[in-house]
Amino acid sequence: MALRHVLITASVALSLPTLACADSMPAHRLDRSGLKLVFDESFDRPPSFWDPDRGVQGRWKTNYFFGEQDADHPKGWTSRTLEPNGELQYYARPGDVPAAFVWKGGVLSLVAQPNSDPADRLRHGLPFVSGLITTEKSFRLDEGYFEARMAFPQGKGLWPAFWLLPAPALEAGKPTNPGGQEIDIVESIGEPGRIYQTVFTDTDGTKVKNDRAFETHADLGQFHVYGVLVTKSDIIWYFDDVEVRRVANIDFHRPAYLLLNLAVGGDWPGAPDAGTKFPAAMRIDWVRAYRVKGSAS
Numbered sequence: 001m002a003l004r005h006v007l008i009t010a011s012v013a014l015s016l017p018t019l020a021c022a023d024s025m026p027a028h029r030l031d032r033s034g035l036k037l038v039f040d041e042s043f044d045r046p047p048s049f050w051d052p053d054r055g056v057q058g059r060w061k062t063n064y065f066f067g068e069q070d071a072d073h074p075k076g077w078t079s080r081t082l083e084p085n086g087e088l089q090y091y092a093r094p095g096d097v098p099a100a101f102v103w104k105g106g107v108l109s110l111v112a113q114p115n116s117d118p119a120d121r122l123r124h125g126l127p128f129v130s131g132l133i134t135t136e137k138s139f140r141l142d143e144g145y146f147e148a149r150m151a152f153p154q155g156k157g158l159w160p161a162f163w164l165l166p167a168p169a170l171e172a173g174k175p176t177n178p179g180g181q182e183i184d185i186v187e188s189i190g191e192p193g194r195i196y197q198t199v200f201t202d203t204d205g206t207k208v209k210n211d212r213a214f215e216t217h218a219d220l221g222q223f224h225v226y227g228v229l230v231t232k233s234d235i236i237w238y239f240d241d242v243e244v245r246r247v248a249n250i251d252f253h254r255p256a257y258l259l260l261n262l263a264v265g266g267d268w269p270g271a272p273d274a275g276t277k278f279p280a281a282m283r284i285d286w287v288r289a290y291r292v293k294g295s296a297s
Contacts, residue, residue: 001161001184001261028243030145030227035290039139042286043108047101049094050137060133062093062101065168065175077124080132088157088265088272089130090115090123098279100131106285108133110262112158113279131282132261140167140255145290146185147227147238148260152220153280157272158190159263160282162226164256180207181252183235186226189269190276193217195226197237201250214244223285230256231292260284 041047041059050058052069063069067078071093080091089112092100098116102109110131118127152160164183168175180202187196198211216239218224227238230252237245262282265271272278 001159001163001182001187001259001263030229030238030241030243032290034293035145036293037288038141038144038291039135039289040286041288042106043103043284044106046103047108047133049101056137059135059138061136061138062132062134063091064132064134065136065178072122074121076122077126081124081126082263082266083124085263086265086267087159087263088126089128089263090126091132091261092129096129098129100129101133102281108284109281110160110260110284111279111281112153112262112264128264130262130264132259134259135257136167136259139289140257141289141291142253142255143231143292143295145227145229145292146258146288147225148185148287149223149225149285150186150260151223151283151285152188153190153262153277153282154192154221155190155272155276155280157265157269157276158280159187159266159269160261161187161263162258162260163187164228164230164252164258166252166254166256180205181254182207183228183230183252183256184211185228185237188220193220195220195239197228197245199235199247199252201252210247212245214239223283229292258287258289260287 047060048058050061063079068075069079070076081087094101098113100111102111112128112130115127115129148162162185166178166181168178180200182200184198194213194215196213201208225240229236233249235247235249236243
């Protein structure tokens with residue numbers, strides 16, 4: 001999703017044709033018989049947030065691994081947005097106002113809305129507040145299947161995403177550059193019936209992008225299941241358990257963690273316009289990960 005601009009020295013986009021909708025493709029359905037559930041977040045209770053002082057056992061961290069980790073530091077915003085992308089949101093902490101995390105009825109919503117205090121220097125004057133959750137501190141897996149059941153907001157400038165990053169190694173207690181690998185399980189930029197599926201490889205320090213648009217008649221504002229199967233040889237994307245894309249796995253072979261976020265604005269989707277409705281919510285019903293039976297991951 002967003003680290004493409006933070007970690008890239010040069011990005012090469014492969015021009016690929018748009019994929020037809022799933023109901024016009026052969027029905028290659030996901031075979032779950034070879035999968036073993038190893039991570040299950042059903043949001044049947046309030047989410048457990050990770051905190052360096054009070055919640056080190058928490059599951060969900062709410063900022064990126066890079067930048068200043070203390071949100072109260074004058075540069076705390078550097079781990080709570082992606083300025084090189086031109087994004088307009090500050091990723092809030094649980095309990096901040098306005099609320100970026102709303103849990104109700106077994107669903108966690110990442111909520112984007114205008115910043116109620118744009119003069120707040122800790123938020124770097126960013127005009128919107130939104131939510132991000134990652135398992136950076138709690139869970140990682142290399143070979144396996146990753147999925148989430150989600151509903152996306154529609155409207156210009158809204159950028160929900162579900163993605164994977166390799167866990168960075170630590171040097172002197174600080175994370176190193178994890179390299180250019182990344183898998184975007186799904187991204188949307190508010191376009192009806194269109195999502196994007198991307199893998200980034202690392203070629204001599206250059207982050208190389210291989211993406212494809214997937215179009216469907218389904219209403220993306222309703223719940224759908226988005227998943228990706230990562231094996232030593234292949235990366236396979238699924239929409240509602242039907243295979244919609246497959247590429248060779250070139251170099252995504254390290255344990256990775258999950259990220260889900262709702263960005264606002266940026267160079268790719270553009271800024272919200274008068275037709276974009278706020279508050280906007282990316283609703284998450286559940287998130288799961290499975291080990292491939294017989295694998296060593």
